[in-house]
Amino acid sequence: MRKKLSEMDYGEEGVIKSIEGKLRDKLAGMGIRVGKKLRMATKQPIKGPVVVAIDQYSISLGLGIADKIIVEVEK
Amino acid sequence: MKILLMGHPNVGKSAVFNRLTGAKVTESNYPGTTVDYTKGYMRLDGKDVEIIDVPGTFSLEPKDKAEEVAVKMLKENRDSIIICVIDSTKLERGLYLALEIIEEGYPCVVALNMWDVAEDKSIEIDVEKLEDILGVPVVPTIAVSGKGMKELVSRIKEASPVDTKKIVEKARGVA
Numbered sequence: 001m002r003k004k005l006s007e008m009d010y011g012e013e014g015v016i017k018s019i020e021g022k023l024r025d026k027l028a029g030m031g032i033r034v035g036k037k038l039r040m041a042t043k044q045p046i047k048g049p050v051v052v053a054i055d056q057y058s059i060s061l062g063l064g065i066a067d068k069i070i071v072e073v074e075k
Numbered sequence: 076m077k078i079l080l081m082g083h084p085n086v087g088k089s090a091v092f093n094r095l096t097g098a099k100v101t102e103s104n105y106p107g108t109t110v111d112y113t114k115g116y117m118r119l120d121g122k123d124v125e126i127i128d129v130p131g132t133f134s135l136e137p138k139d140k141a142e143e144v145a146v147k148m149l150k151e152n153r154d155s156i157i158i159c160v161i162d163s164t165k166l167e168r169g170l171y172l173a174l175e176i177i178e179e180g181y182p183c184v185v186a187l188n189m190w191d192v193a194e195d196k197s198i199e200i201d202v203e204k205l206e207d208i209l210g211v212p213v214v215p216t217i218a219v220s221g222k223g224m225k226e227l228v229s230r231i232k233e234a235s236p237v238d239t240k241k242i243v244e245k246a247r248g249v250a
């Protein structure tokens with residue numbers, strides 16, 4: 001099932017399917033690209049940032065960015 | 076000739092700088108400690124060479140003040156050799172920046188820093204293969220303990236510009 005990164009639940013895993021055009025270059029420098037596997041690690045309340053685990057590290061993303069990343073969620 | 080230390084925030088550029096120059100630049104355990112650059116000198120083949128500790132940047136398209144400084148330093152020092160410091164535990168995104176720098180035509184040496192942390196996390200990196208693909212020297216280092224620093228210095232002179240097309244071809248061959 002496909003959903004926005006911002007809509008993923010705690011612990012949910014998925015593979016990045018698409019990233020909105022303008023963001024692609026910016027995120028590539030942070031190791032976030034189409035085809036990359038990630039896991040939702042933390043979601044902050046009240047429209048706070050999300051923390052995702054990729055490979056061996058984790059990275060936090062603002063909700064605005066997380067809204068523009070589409071993820072194919074497992075199961 | 077100048078030497079520029081470049082890499083993501085919080086990969087240990089300042090730690091490497093301190094090792095190479097014997098200086099005492101502030102290091103801390105959080106990212107973005109260096110927002111301006113620091114200059115120092117090191118001995119290389121009997122000559123004093125200027126070495127610059129550049130603020131961390133994710134890519135060559137600046138998104139904030141510190142990154143602007145970093146990119147400006149790079150563009151203003153066309154004749155420099157770049158030591159690209161990578162956090163071994165975050166290899167992929169580190170390589171992204173390294174490739175951007177190589178693509179700009181700078182001679183480059185890659186320091187795989189925090190090698191000990193990567194070992195702790197059971198991350199295995201085939202240094203020889205990486206070196207073969209990139210065509211630039213790749214040296215595992217642990218800046219806080221000094222491991223790999225001698226090799227890093229001794230291999231600076233091997234740095235030369237690489238055509239990224241060759242890297243793409245090699246990477247395809249491997250994959």
